[in-house]
Amino acid sequence: MSKFTVTRRGALKTGAAAGAGLALPTIFTAGAARAFTNEPGASSVTLGFNVPQTGPYADEGADELRAYQLAVEHLNGEGDGGMLQTFSSKVLDGTGILGRKVEYVTGDTQTKSDAARASAKSMIEKDGAIMITGGSSSGVAVAVQGLCQEAGVIFMAGLTHSNDTTGKDKKANGFRHFFDAYMSGAALAPVLAKMYGNDRKAYHLTADYTWGWTQQESIQAATEALGWETVNNVLTPLAATDFSSYIAPVLNSGADVLILNHYGGNMVNSLTNAVQFGLRDKQVNGKNFEIVVPLYSRLMAKGAGENVKGIFGSTNWHWSLQDEGSQAFVKSFGTKYGFPPSQAAHTCYVQTLLYADAVTRANSFEPCAVVEALEGGDSSLPGIDSPSNKGYLFDGLGNGPTLYRAADHQCFKDVLVVKGKDNPTSEFDLLEVVEVTPVDQVWYEPDHPMFAGGDLGQCNNGA
């Protein structure tokens, strides 16, 4: 027989245990509400800008950071609003993102994949960044995109041009506004054939990492389709600074075109070396020797000085474009910094706006909701008959009508073919747009052999 007695101490203990028991599910419920990584508080939201502040692409990185700072100002309702006025989506009203003030942290990718991952990781884990954006190298972009996918944050790629970023290495949480190597080849090759003829022998120097490889593959395929012959392709290390020993063999190779699949500081040095070795004064096979730089930027043109005159390449955007969006951006950026923005700055600015817009349309910072908003509904680019022509269609951000394609998270828009200007009127007036290649000429299917092999996978909300 047992005797059931209630003591004062016992009652207190039981009460405390019951209280804790009742409270427990509430604690878990609170946790469950924070169903994604770095859910922002009520007053502010933190974005992570991961750009190369040192290394061969530091110039682009510095300009990217300026653009991000400008985008943050505009989102928070400071300055003249820039492209917020011209953006076809009108949900952004200068009150931050979903009423939260936009703050940011920065990291230095050093143009090295491991350093970039480390700085992105630190911004996600220590600073609570809800979105990571930036990068001026595809090696870095692919590495950071993978990290963001695992961590459950959105990655809005900066300047990355490798086919792999939205090809074999594409990820559901990653988005690229910048064009890619395939598009450069497709846009540039017809212009090259028109200028230099169909009977040419090309020698490639290629930066030895993902961007260089896919850039070379793309331009080789595009030029060979027009009848050009590829004499040789030599891989050069990204860290190389003197390219003379790679340039010298070009002289005796029988080639009459040198294609420099280099970017940033690499391209500045290789082009300078090529000009020093007199390649541009040379005659081979009865033709003038020509140099081509498939991916061009004004910052590179500035670094290479006189040597860029008359050299063809492609670019994502140029400040001299006359559309409303470009003009608004150039005005804001130019007024704030005293010089026009680069293509790297443009793509980063636009990516920040597109992220903010997607969050606002989704009415949530939850990554999977943002992914859904960026993938859009059923809108498509006019004039392209393809089942994959679906995604989020927007305009007014400097490239004309642009589609964020749902199938691979790649933007499709017109591509600019540019040439180093012969008679620049100012220190910024270095490139001239010689052709705007319409988007249907650079369109490809998601399963194109140069992009095949990857899978977007499922979006990840993280914690």
Add this chain to the structure above:
Amino acid sequence: MDAIILQILNGLDKGSAYALIALGLTLIFGTLGVVNFAHGALFMLGAFCAVTLNRLLTLSFETIDETKTDFLGNPMKVKTPYVEAWFGPETGAAIIDWAVPLSILFAIPIMIAIGFAMERGLIKHFYKRPHADQILVTFGLAIVLQELIKLFFGANPIPTPAPDIFRGSFDFGVLLGFDPNVIIYPYWRMVYFLFAMVIIGGVFAFLQFTTFGMVVRAGMADRETVGLLGIDIDKRFTFMFGLAAAVAGLAGVMYAPINSPNYHMGMDFLVLSFVVVVVGGMGSLPGAVLAGFLLGILESFASMTWVKDIVPGIDQIIIYLVAIIILLTRPRGLMGRKGVMED
């Protein structure tokens, strides 16, 4: 054959830079016994002397040209360099055009002063400390100098062109009976090679034929005895540090048109120059020069396409491979003194 000649020529200019930096490094090691990891930074500072003079000469005043507009649609600001206003457009433009050679005069006092300051201010306190401490402090100094340059000049390469007269290239092939345009070599790289030969010759002549040089050499051989003879060898060694800094600086000044200077260029050369010193023999001046040219040419050969086809990536490791072989078979280096690095 033509490709081989071309790569030899190509190796000469890179070899010249290696030789000049290694010469200074080994001079400092031989006199002061210090392993100076900041030597690459001195090369970089030299290149930035050229950049600085270029900037000084192109200092401009602005006038408004109402007939043109800038990228924002405002009246265009036209910049005119002061030197062009003072000396007339033609003379002014010529002075600016010759900025790099003029920088030699500008760089010599600056680099000697920097060398003096470095030695007196920092490195002398580390003479009696282990080599590891010296390496750490000079490496730290190199990073500080590098970051300072980055702060003032940015992280990007700054184009610093050679005078117009040296643009273009010389057709060696025609001289040797080949077809035109087969072996061509940029004029400025030839100038660089000749300049390096003059500097190297000058340093050797100074050490060989002047009393000062003889005392320095005696000090390198036996510091204590020279000291016992009542000679203030420390003062002379400080001067040698300044001289080594000037040699590295001049190597940098003249290298600026070959590759646009950036804050990191010193580090790129430093490691290779150390390998050059080790291969040539620690403390051996002729060894440093010989190994500099040898490794420069070897590196050029290794980047030839057919060599890379046989051993991919050989161009990146050839210098280190040679260093390993030399250290294993002849630790004192090609021309090192017996006993050095061999105990």
